[in-house]
Amino acid sequence: MHKSIAASSALHIILIVLATLSLPFMSRKPIDLPPIISVELIQITDKTNIPYAPKAKKIIEEVKKKEKLVSEQAPPKKVKKEKPDAIPLPDEKPDKIKEIEEKKQNPEKIDDKIKQVSEFEKKEMFDPNEIAALIDKSKEELAETTVKSNKVTQSRDKNMNMSGLTLSEEDALKAQIFGCWSIPLGLPYNENLLVRIKLKLKPDGSVVKTEILDHARMNTPGQGFYKVLAESALRAIKLCQPLRVPSTGYERWKDLQLNFDAREMLEG
Amino acid sequence: MKKINFLIFLLLVFLPNKSYSLIEVDITRGNLNPLPIAVSPLSSDEKTKIALEKELTIKDVGSEIAKVVENNLRKSGLFNPLNKEAFLQKSDIAHHKPRFEDWALIKSQALITGKVSLQEENLRVEFRLWDVLAGKEMLALAFTTVPKNWRRVGHIITDKVYERLTGEKGYFDTRIIYVSEEGPKIKRIKKLAIMDQDGFNTKYLTLGNELVLTPRFNPTNQMVTYLSYFKNLPRVYLLDIETGLQEVVGDFPGMTFAPRFSPDGRKIIMSFAKDGNSDIYTMDLENRIVEKITNHPSIDTSPSYSPNGKYITFNSDRSGYQQIYVMKSDGSNVKRISFGNGLYGTPVWSPRGDLIAFTKLHKGKFYIGVMRTDGTGERLLTENYYQEAPSWSPNGRVLIFYRETKTNDKGEGFSAKLWSIDLTGYNERLVKTETDASDPSWSSLLSN
C-alpha cells in the first residue's frame, strides 16, 4: 500500500518536473474543471398544477370513458372557485418520488457526469389518453363538417356568402391577435410553422374551448419547435380575450378556426 | 326512398344554425418582442442562508442564482425579464402555488420559481417553470452540486428554460476560450484565457511570455488547440485543460497555424506554410499520421469541418483574392462558394450544418456574415472598422467575434473586444472581459 503510493507520487513528481522543464511557458497550475452537478427530476404531475388539479382529474376520467371532448386548457377564470387548500402540496409526497427517481438513475454515472434529464416532460402535460381522445374527436368533427357541407344545397348559397366574416370584421380580429402573439424567435425558419387552433366562443368573444388540430405533432420527435409554437399561439389567444368579434351573428362565428403561421415573420 | 330524401331536405332547411361552414382566420403576423418572463428570486430558509453565506460570502445565493438566470435570459434577446419590484407574490409561496392572476397582472407570460437548500455539504437547487396564461407547470428540476458551483446552476436552469420555451437547445452552460490582450499595439502581450459564457470565472492558461493566437476547443471541451510562438517557432499546440499539459502537434519543418479539431475530436486540421505556400493538412492525434488535403501554390488556410465531418470549408486566394471554398474532407471536389464583391475569410461551419459564417472585407469595412453552404443567401450581420473570426454558439443561433477600434493620428486609442450577435443580425452585445480580448472560441454545452 505504502509502496504504491510512494511510487505513484514519485512518478507524478517526475512528470510534473518534466512538463515544467520542457514547457516553461505553461501555466502555473492546471485550472480546475467545473465541478459536477447532479440533476434530479422533481415531481411534475397534475398535482403540481394546483388550482386545476381536481378538475383535471375529473376531465381525464371523463376522457377515459370517451364520453366527452375535453380541452386541456381549463378556463382561468374559474381558478378562484377551486379550493386549493384541499390539494396536497408537492412536498407532501417527496419520499415516494425520490424512490422512483433513484431507481431511474444510473448509479455509476451520477458521480462523474451531470445527470441528464429523462423524458419526463412528456408526461407533464399530455396524458396519452387525453391526446388520443382529442385526435379521435377532431376526426369525428371533421367528418361531421364534411358531411354537412356535402349536404348543402343550391338553396343555401345566400347563407354561404354570409357565413364568412366581412373584411373589416376579419381585420379587426387579426389586428387584435397580431398584437397578442409573441412569436418565439428561436424557431427554424425552413420548417412548416402552421398551427391550426379551433375555438369555441361565447357571444362576448371570450373563449370557451381551444383545440389544436394537429395535436399529434406536439410530441413528434424532432418537432419540438411545433409544441413551442402551439403554446405561443395558445398564449396569444388567452392574452387577447375577449376576442374582438362582430357584435352580431354569433351563430356565424361561435366556432372559429385560427391558423397561426410564423413563416412570413421569420423569413422576412 | 323519395320520402326519406325529402325529409332530409326539410331537416337541412330547418336547421339553419348548423349549416355555417367553419370560419378560418389566418394569423400571419405577430410581434417579435422578447417574451415577458418573471424570475422570482429562489427562496431559502434562514438556516441555509446563514450556512451558505459563511461558505460563499454571498448574502443570498438564491437571489444571486436568479440574477444569473435573469441576466442570461435578457442577453439572449428572446426574453424580457420583468422588474422584481413589481412582483406581488413572495418567492417561497410562488414556488409552491403561484397566483397566476398576480403574475398575469404584471404582464408576465412565464414564471420561474425555485428553492435553495443544503443537503449535507451540497447545494440543492430546485426550480419550476410556469406558463402563467395557461396556468400550469411546464418544467420542474432539481440540481445538487458543491456550493461554489452555484453560478453554473444558474446557467443550467437558463438552458432548460430556454429549451422549453424556444424549442431549441440553450448555450448558457458554456465557456469561451480567447486571447487576452494587454499593452501597446506594437507590443501586445497575449495570453490564453478561459471564462464562463457570461464573462465570469476568468482564468489565464499561459503567462504571456510568448505570442499565442487562435485557440479552439475540441468537441468535449477538455482540449484546446492553438498557435504559439514559443521559442519563436510558430507551431500548433495542444493543451489539456484538465492537466495543464501542452505539446506541439506534429513535427513540421515550418509554420503550422489555423488549427481546428475535427467534429469527432480525433484529428486536427491546420495550415502548414513552407517556401511561401500554405496548404491544409490533417493530423490524426492517435497515430500521428499526417495527411495533405490541399495541394495548390496559393494560400489555403482557415479550414473548418462540417458537423458531419464530410466536408471542409476553407479560405484560399487561388482565384487571385481571398475567397471561401468548400471541398470533400479528402480534398476532392473543391468549389468556390463566395462570389460577392470584396474579400472573404475565416469560414466556420455552423453546428446545425446549414450555414457558414465568415468575415468579409469590402471597401475598407469589415463585415461578419453568414451564407448557405452552397454560397447562396449571403446575409451580412454587422459592419465595422475591423472585426473578424466568428465562432458559433453550440445551438448555432449566436456568433461571437472580436472587434478592434481605429486608432487616432497618434496611434492611440486601440482596443480589442469580444462581441456577440444573433443570426438574425439583431441583439449585438459587448461580451465583458477582464482585459482586451480577441480570437474567441465557444465551447459546446458542458452539461451534456
Added chain:
Amino acid sequence: MNLFKIYKNTLLVVILAFALSACAQQQKSATIDSQIKDDVFIGTDTVEYLAKGVPDRVFFATNESVLTTRSRETLRKQATWLRANSSVTVVLEGHADERGTREYNLALGERRANAAKDYLMTYGVSSDRISVISYGKERPVDSGSNPLSWSKNRRSVTVKAN
C-alpha cells in the same frame, strides 16, 4: 481707437491661422504622396540599417508579395553585404498590415518573407543562412490606422540572428 486695434489684431490672427492650416494640410498630403508609390512605402521612416547603406527592410503593396524595383535593389545590397560577411545568419520576418484576417495574414507574411529569401538566394546567399518567420499582423511598427501606417507595416525585415 483701442477697439479698432483689437479688431485689427484679431483679424490678423484669424487670417494667419487660416493660412497656416492650409499650409499644414498641403504639407501632410505632400508627405503621404512622397512616401507611398503605387501602394508601396518608399520613405525612410522606421527603416534601420544592417550596415552603412544596407537597409534592413523591403515593403509591399496591399495583399501582394511581389518585390518592387526598389525592394530588389535593397535586397541586392543585403546579398552583397551577406556574401562579404559569411558568418552572419539572418531571419527574414514577414509582416502584414491590420486590414486582413489574422490567419490569412500569417500566410501572407510567410509568403512575403519567402519572396525576399528567394531573391537573396538568387544573389548567392545560401539558404542555410536564412530562416523565415511570419508574424502576420501581430507586430506592427506603426500603430496608426491610416494608409501610411499600413504601408510601413507591410514589410519583410532582415534581422541578424547571431
